[in-house]
Amino acid sequence: GQQLNQSPQSMFIQEGEDVSMNCTSSSIFNTWLWYKQDPGEGPVLLIALYKAGELTSNGRLTAQFGITRKDSFLNISASIPSDVGIYFCAGGYNNNDMRFGAGTRLTVKP
């Protein structure tokens, strides 16, 4: 089962607003990743984080690897309608094991 707690489960926001979501774990991870999934499609990698404390941006997206290595957050600035989808965090800690959160469903109202 899932070992990552991702919150919030869903968000309804107005276009132009900023969004913040996070992921916490009772276990330490060596890598944190954030994916976006559209209905009927596979997850698409947004940002990968490799070091505790690392802050990485990809366009309007910014993610951070928590210094305790047990959490990560994703921010989306100035949301647009195409940001709609499900955002998943994933943590990796050995050669093959990656655990996913249950996702945050984002709805953006024009």
Place this chain on the structure above:
Amino acid sequence: DTGVSQDPRHKITKRGQNVTFRCDPISEHNRLYWYRQTLGQGPEFLTYFQNEAQLEKSRLLSDRFSAERPKGSFSTLEIQRTEQGDSAMYLCASSPWEGWETQYFGPGTRLLVL
């Protein structure tokens, strides 16, 4: 398109039938992963290959499931004697040897067992 591809995209089958799914990874990636995703959940790891060798299998992968990657390129996932609980999206992902964490997913095969 040089991304991960999966076939078929959708499969409806009757309980007890066997089904097989195919995954073609990104050509230069030597790692290939299979995941299962049920509604409202994130992907759950099933198994992975390093080239043609199957190196890890999850406890989720019952003995009715078998995966192969005979030439280290495409992979197949077979489910024998399907059960209604097997209904899910089956996702394939691939990654390079270095940077295994940056896994690129295919579009998935959605299985419905009636």
